[in-house]
Amino acid sequence: MALSSAAQTSFPVIDGTPLEVAWYGPKPGAAPTIIFLHEGLGSMKMWRDFPQKLANETGCSALVYSRRGYGQSGPADLPRPTRYMHHEGLVVLPELLATMGVQQHIVLGHSDGGSIALVYAGGAAKPGLLGVITEAAHVFNEQVSHDSIQAAKVAYETSDLREKLARFHSEVDNAFRGWNDVWLSDDFWNWNLEEYLPRIRVPLLVIQGEQDQYGTVRQVDAIVNQAGGPATRLILPACAHTPHREAAEATFQAMSDFIQHLLIGTGA
Numbered sequence: 001m002a003l004s005s006a007a008q009t010s011f012p013v014i015d016g017t018p019l020e021v022a023w024y025g026p027k028p029g030a031a032p033t034i035i036f037l038h039e040g041l042g043s044m045k046m047w048r049d050f051p052q053k054l055a056n057e058t059g060c061s062a063l064v065y066s067r068r069g070y071g072q073s074g075p076a077d078l079p080r081p082t083r084y085m086h087h088e089g090l091v092v093l094p095e096l097l098a099t100m101g102v103q104q105h106i107v108l109g110h111s112d113g114g115s116i117a118l119v120y121a122g123g124a125a126k127p128g129l130l131g132v133i134t135e136a137a138h139v140f141n142e143q144v145s146h147d148s149i150q151a152a153k154v155a156y157e158t159s160d161l162r163e164k165l166a167r168f169h170s171e172v173d174n175a176f177r178g179w180n181d182v183w184l185s186d187d188f189w190n191w192n193l194e195e196y197l198p199r200i201r202v203p204l205l206v207i208q209g210e211q212d213q214y215g216t217v218r219q220v221d222a223i224v225n226q227a228g229g230p231a232t233r234l235i236l237p238a239c240a241h242t243p244h245r246e247a248a249e250a251t252f253q254a255m256s257d258f259i260q261h262l263l264i265g266t267g268a
Contacts, residue, residue, distance in 0.1 A: 018074050025056075034107075038110060054256065058263070118197065132200065148214050
C-alpha cells in the first residue's frame with residue numbers, strides 16, 4: 001500500500017482505545033487535512049493509495065485511521081449499541097482531531113464512515129471544518145440495506161469472505177460482528193441521523209453508485225434536501241457501493257474538484 005510507506009503511523013489512545021492512525025503530507029497547520037473515514041467492514045489499509053493520491057492532487061494532508069474494532073486498532077465491545085455511529089462522530093472523531101492537532105479540515109467518509117461524517121458535521125460547532133464528502137452514506141435503514149447485510153452474514157459463514165477480511169483486521173470476527181450484528185438487530189430499524197442534516201452549514205458532496213446494493217437514492221435525496229448548507233449530488237452509473245474503486249476516475253475527479261473549490265473559496 002503506497003500510503004503506508006510514505007505516511008507517519010501511530011497508535012494514539014482515543015476514548016480509551018489505541019487507534020491505528022496514518023498521517024500523510026504536511027504537518028497540521030501547514031495545509032488543510034482530509035480525514036478519511038472507512039466503511040463498516042473497512043480499515044485504514046483498505047483505502048489503499050487513494051488518500052495519498054487525493055492529498056497529492058489537492059495539496060492537502062491526509063489523516064487515515066481504523067476505528068475501534070477494525071484494522072490494527074483495539075477491539076470493540078460487543079454487541080455495539082445502536083448509536084455507535086453517533087458516538088464515533090460526536091466523541092471519538094473530535095478527540096482524535098484534537099490529539100493530532102488538526103486545524104482546517106475536510107471530512108470524507110464511505111458508507112458507515114459517511115454517516116459518521118454527517119453526525120460529526122451536524123453536531124456541536126466544528127472550528128476549521130471546510131466541507132464534507134460522503135460516498136454511499138446512510139441516514140436511515142432500508143429493506144435493501146438489511147437484505148444485503150443479511151447476505152453478507154451468509155457469505156461470511158459459508159465463503160472465503162472471512163479469510164479475505166482477515167488480511168485487514170487483527171480481530172476479524174470482532175470487526176465483522178461489530179458491524180453485522182447491530183445492523184441486523186430489531187432496534188436498528190429505528191436508527192436515524194436526519195436530525196443532524198439541517199445543522200450542517202458547510203458544503204457537501206454526496207456521492208452514490210446507481211447500483212448501490214446497500215441503499216437507494218432516497219439516502220442521497222434526504223441528505224441533499226435537508227442539509228443546512230449547499231449540497232451537490234453525484235449519482236454514478238454502473239457503480240455499486242464503493243465509488244472510489246468501482247468508478248475511480250469519476251469519483252477522484254469529483255472529490256478533487258470539490259476540495260480545490262473549497263480551498264479557493266476559503267483562502268486555505
